[in-house]
Amino acid sequence: MIIAIDGPAASGKGTIARKLAERLGLPHLDTGLLYRATARALIDHGRGLGDRDAAVSAARGLALADFDEAALRSREMSEAASIVAAIPEVRAALVELQRRFARRPEGALLDGRDIGTAICPDADCKLFVTASAETRATRRALELRSRGEKVDYGAVLEDIRRRDERDSSRAAAPLRAAGDAMVLDTTKLDVEAAFEAALAIVEAATRRRARAAL
Numbered sequence: 001m002i003i004a005i006d007g008p009a010a011s012g013k014g015t016i017a018r019k020l021a022e023r024l025g026l027p028h029l030d031t032g033l034l035y036r037a038t039a040r041a042l043i044d045h046g047r048g049l050g051d052r053d054a055a056v057s058a059a060r061g062l063a064l065a066d067f068d069e070a071a072l073r074s075r076e077m078s079e080a081a082s083i084v085a086a087i088p089e090v091r092a093a094l095v096e097l098q099r100r101f102a103r104r105p106e107g108a109l110l111d112g113r114d115i116g117t118a119i120c121p122d123a124d125c126k127l128f129v130t131a132s133a134e135t136r137a138t139r140r141a142l143e144l145r146s147r148g149e150k151v152d153y154g155a156v157l158e159d160i161r162r163r164d165e166r167d168s169s170r171a172a173a174p175l176r177a178a179g180d181a182m183v184l185d186t187t188k189l190d191v192e193a194a195f196e197a198a199l200a201i202v203e204a205a206t207r208r209r210a211r212a213a214l
Contacts, residue, residue: 002109002120003123003125005116006126008130008131009136014111016194017111023199024109024202030111032081033072037058037072038062038084040077049084050087074144075149079159083166085170086172102120113173114173129194131187133161135187138153140156
């Protein structure tokens with residue numbers, strides 16, 4: 001079974017994805033880390049985030065086992081990843097890596113911004129997780145403070161809105177809900193309530209899949 005979870009920054013999709021993968025025993029890929037790692041490689045080598053050739057080369061050289069996840073989740077890397085992710089050639093370079101992960105025989109759960117629309121359009125279950133920009137900014141600010149970063153809420157909110165605009169308007173695989181995705185708004189939900197709502201959606205999809213196989 002392939003589960004695709006998409007949504008904007010700080011919507012809760014990553015937390016939901018990790019908890020679902022653990023409950024269902026599925027391998028999980030946070031595809032946003034691919035773009036963060038690509039951006040990190042450019043910065044480490046003194047290259048500009050808009051350097052297409054260098055970005056494509058960095059993307060093609062990624063190995064999933066090499067990620068330092070903690071270092072990739074800073075506010076700086078979030079913004080840098082959004083810039084790199086808007087380069088069509090970078091997205092193209094990462095497509096097959098993501099699809100290979102999805103084709104694992106035991107199934108897979110992937111979360112990102114174009115999983116249900118571009119990477120796995122035939123996924124068995126698609127969720128689009130969202131929340132208001134203000135709620136997402138509050139969550140991101142709390143997350144960054146928990147890591148010891150100094151945070152200005154207004155700046156975080158501006159980052160969220162700027163990233164929403166960039167992700168939604170890019171030419172290659174823009175952020176949007178797939179036509180057959182279930183939309184889950186987590187604005188007024190805590191972590192457990194959001195997880196239970198997502199689990200109910202996945203369980204319903206599992207039942208439909210089982211009936212279709214009869």
